[in-house]
Amino acid sequence: MRAIQFARYGGPEVLEAAEVPDPVVGPGQVLIDVEAAGVNFADIRQIAGDYEQPGGLPYIPGGEVIGRTPDGRRVMGFTANGYASKAVLDAGDLVSVPDRLGPGEALALLVQGLTAWHLLRSSARLRPGESVVVNAGAGGVGSLAVQLAREFGAGRVIATASTRDKRSLAVELGADTAVDGAADGYTERIIEANEDRPVDVVLDAVGGAVFEAALSALAGFGRLVTYGSSSGEPTPAVDPGRLMAANLGVSGFWLRPVLTERGAAGLEMDELLGLVASGRVRPLAGAEYPLSEAGRALADLAGRRTVGKVVLKV
Known part of the structure; x- marks a missing residue:
């Protein structure tokens, strides 16, 4: 072959x-x-x-x-x-x-779709009405996470992306707004995009300085889910005292252990295929x-x- x-x-x-x-x-x-x-x-x-x-x-x-x-x-x-x-x-x-x-x-719908599903459902445990930031919102995982966040009841969906075209695409897919995802000024842009309020959930696969800036954008009881480090930068250590002071949560997600335990052909995939068939989600x-x-x-x-x-x- x-x-x-x-x-x-x-x-x-x-x-x-x-x-x-x-x-x-x-x-x-x-x-x-x-x-x-x-x-x-x-x-x-x-x-x-x-x-x-x-x-x-x-x-x-x-x-x-x-x-x-x-x-x-x-x-x-x-x-x-x-x-x-x-x-x-x-x-x-x-x-x-x-x-x-x-x-x-x-x-x-395999790696990207199942990852987006679990980021929101299993790791972030998104609740109706909460604000969600999807870093790299025009990418493989991000483009689906933007749509699923809306489907799962997010109150406001904010995407980040590196170019104007990618930000426009994220909005087309269902984000309320999209901003530049660069680390410099990230926290301020995210809070402004959320109508001058800190956010409830951030999904991040960039890491490095963006991870640090995203943590600073969280509201009380906010959750940051990290599932990669595409920037290649070292991610700063998180001070537990900082998390305690604002009741913040940081969790990680990797699809492989989930697949080892459950496989791909399960209820999660059934839901994804159903949303695609109904036209509510566009891979x-x-x-x-x-x-x-x-x-x-x-x-x-x-x-x-x-x-x-x-x-x-x-």
Whole structure:
């Protein structure tokens, strides 16, 4: 089969095309013909060597795919080696995908959609009427979190984004307003955007100085949920006394333990697919790259030159 792999750690430039044997299907698994593979920040970290590669190098990255089973069903799910023309998925965790959904729209609901759902429901425990800030509100997770916050009863949704076009997109998706997400002046912009009041919830995957500024924008009993550090900056330590003084909460979220415990094909995915089917939530499909251009796709993702869900078409 065709695949993209890396034999040494580094940036997107270490990826190379290869012909490799088809993967071996184990008990309770199914081999699918891949239509498209999702591209995520986790892939960048994996290629850089931040994650241990089971079986060593060379290694085929990619954690999510959409495609067809041998009997013709269109499904999506998580896999270990997704940047390839064939992939193995657990048969009990397949998510059926209607043909009307494009590959980017469908794959947006896996890592990004489930993450956005859990950030609001499980970690922030959003209550009706609360104000929510979604950092990087035009990105894969952010674009869905903006829409889900509205669906889950937020009183005011504020998005941050780095460009005017991205801020306009966040408002189009349902944010009440959108502001520049740069760390300098962040706290003041967020409070002003919330009609001169501190906010109840901030969802942050930027980290560094933005994390610190977001913490300063919280109201009493406010919650900051961190789920990444795309800035690459070290995030300052949080003083417990500072949290106690204003009854603040800081929590972290990572999807992988949730998937290990529950899988992808559960009530959360059912709700997401239902919202999409009803037209209440619109997964944001981003750029599609040929499988052979996986390195360019990752470079564009790392450089924040993409909007929505990026996929590799096989």
